[in-house]
Amino acid sequence: MSATFHAEWAWRGGEGVVADVRFTVRDGRIADVTEGAPAQPGDEPIRGVVLPGLVNAHSHAFHRALRGRTHAGTGDFWTWREQMYGVANRLDPDSYRELATCTFAEMALAGITGVGEFHYVHHPAGGGRYADPNEMGRSIVAAGAAAGVRIALLDVAYLHASLSSPDPLPEQRRFSDGTIDAWLERVDLLGAGGDGWTVGLAPHSVRAVHPAELTQVARHRGGRVVHLHVSEQPAENEACLAATGLTPTGVLAEAGLLGRHLTAVHATHVTAADVALLGGCGVCMCPTTERDLADGIGPARDMAAAGTVLSLGSDSHATIDLFEEARAVEHDERLATGRRGLHRPADLLAAATVGGAASLGWGRSGDAGIREGALADFIAVSLDGVRMAGFDPAHGAAFLVHAAAAGDVRDTWMDGRCVVRDGRHLAVPDVAARLGSAIRAVGTL
């Protein structure tokens, strides 16, 4: 089974986009890419700009229920977390699957073909275990399949409330497997994943998984990627220094967790020494969430210069728009430095696509743009809307990063199959109405 596509324009990794690009999809991969080729009979024509699918490397799907409801109040990150826990403790496998299906469908409409779901709501709210202890995780996998989005199930270990308290808080209890061994045992039951999904290890943070346990994660990793929250908040750094004498990144280094398999999420409040250590790792920035939660502005420029592979996540889903995340990395650092042009648009677009795929174990970070051998996950951005009017192919990456919005995505293909056509989700015909019902079903604040 193969199909050949003819793209009006395609992004091949550079600052511009290339006209008339033909490519074939075979066995779930892109093959035989030709630039400047006229369309042949039987080709499927694609209008607009074709680029690899956007990868949302850090998602908590159920946070979508909080959109619009947690913005008016005062307080800080920790105040917001209380509100979020309220929803977490009302989820069951059915409501979680339905809410995640609709959230992932919203992502597909926004051109997101792959998601790293940082999944921590594991066990029944009332205590005990589900008959299948991975029932909640399997809800996420089923939701990805229903929404046509590739899933990396980043299964979270959440064992402690803080570095100084052995137990989780009561409202964190359903996140916890009790011990690191019990968690690893449960995650191992998932194997390597299956059709359209993979498994990664996600020790939540140095708060929730202590140093000796992180060492165990490193030893037991196998080929799995590792994601965790790092230095999102100054208070987290202070507590870590007080308890261990090290920064969170320093703790990861001691635990043997650093490397290309590791993605530090946020990395907002990192030291110069941390930046050097993270040069051999990935960092997932979530700037619209970091704005919303008043986290601060991470040193993306320095990290990229140190060799870090950047990726992007919509995290709490206050917004689901990876173009906005990409430009926010540049914009927020401009605000912090007074300088423009800290990141080339092509590099930001790489972070939104292949950087995310690399962080989830799906590809290599260097292979940006539509190219042979890549997963057949790709999208078309329309040039017919007002935002993109005046499009200049020589500045194609800049237009995509700085002018496009999620609503400009017209078509989405995952694993070579069309998921979204002309802005409509083929498998979830009315995403918005169904999402509204799913949110009402889990209740709100």
Next chain:
Amino acid sequence: MSATFHAEWAWRGGEGVVADVRFTVRDGRIADVTEGAPAQPGDEPIRGVVLPGLVNAHSHAFHRALRGRTHAGTGDFWTWREQMYGVANRLDPDSYRELATCTFAEMALAGITGVGEFHYVHHPAGGGRYADPNEMGRSIVAAGAAAGVRIALLDVAYLHASLSSPDPLPEQRRFSDGTIDAWLERVDLLGAGGDGWTVGLAPHSVRAVHPAELTQVARHRGGRVVHLHVSEQPAENEACLAATGLTPTGVLAEAGLLGRHLTAVHATHVTAADVALLGGCGVCMCPTTERDLADGIGPARDMAAAGTVLSLGSDSHATIDLFEEARAVEHDERLATGRRGLHRPADLLAAATVGGAASLGWGRSGDAGIREGALADFIAVSLDGVRMAGFDPAHGAAFLVHAAAAGDVRDTWMDGRCVVRDGRHLAVPDVAARLGSAIRAVGTL
């Protein structure tokens, strides 16, 4: 002539929105507003949330041609300005009118019903004057009429390159009337405006109009509003202090320009003393432009607390989305302070609507929401899209500010006439294609 509308939901100035609001439009004003009223035969039903039209209080329409083309380079505000001047010097009355028509039409699609056009491209690029010395300004007025957008023509005085140089730069020459008297004489020819447009005075900045000239502006103001750029860049403050011993806001105070008629645009790098002085004035923030130009984060919270009336502008039009501008005020200050909830969503929505109208001389800042006596400029935001799914009327203002995007605007009325219906501009049927042609016609970089 009157028409009665029945809104599914309407924003009346508070944090929530109100169901079933009937109102009548009579003589260009809203009248007879009733909450919780069933629709009557003959009412025009409006689905979604009705709110006052968004007001874009600071626009340079022709900057729209720069979108996507000025983002990849390095440098700072001043580098960007050179690129912008290149386009400014290729405009003529026809190309300016056409580009502005399409840009204003993009605004109408985004729910913007009124614009403060900070207009400084006055004279022929080759020198001399047009037969009507206000021909370029009349192009802006005509563009507003064609696009169905109310215009405050903020006619700019641009006399000097800096506080230490008497002349403008060669590339600024077409902006200059030579003397403050010649500028005032030309602007007086415009009178008070006309149907759908008004006139304001816009001494560009303390760089371009010197202290004694600002005093003349204050004396000659009449009933007109005054807008100018204030403390957008640290270099501007330093030059002002060196030349006058005062901050730019201090210069305005000495000139007798402070008051409710004054809007300071940006006010990014202001002192505590400036903030106190601006408490009796308006400030227009343009956060997506301030991000793009690496300007910095202004003290919006302190200014609002001091009594300043905040308004919003899309300025350079890297983005035209006043919902994004509104949330950016809050988000960027969260990044600077580490605190959430600095501005109530209803206050941000007021800045995006009635705050802008007040700054342009069209209404009083306290009259937020759909209410009797207001101009019949109003819009409907759809609740059918994925971004707004899960809408909660009790948090209506928060949903509008923190979740809505320009693309969620479905219908726009200006002066009681429908301009945009179901996302289509009634007078400019294909905004995007025509805008693309207008941009190509003025050439780019």
